[in-house]
Amino acid sequence: MRETFQVFQQEGENASRASEARRVHRNTMKRQLAQAQDLLRRGSSRNRTEVAAALGVLRWLPGPE
Secondary structure: OHHHHHHHHHOOOOHHHHHHHHOOOHHHHHHHHHHHHHHHOOOHHHOHHHHHHHHHHHOOOOOOO
16 A cells, blocks of 8 residues: 555556556556545645655565565
């Protein structure tokens, strides 16, 4: 989900372009984004900078094993 949201932001928050970049169906991308939004408990547009910073930090942390 982390990568999905990163790509979505990199693609200007355009679900169609993000789904092409991730090579997944647009509906899959929209479902994953909805799940991410639920986890954030507020829309990405209201805290875009905070989310981008957090994702940047997470890139440097080891992933789950």
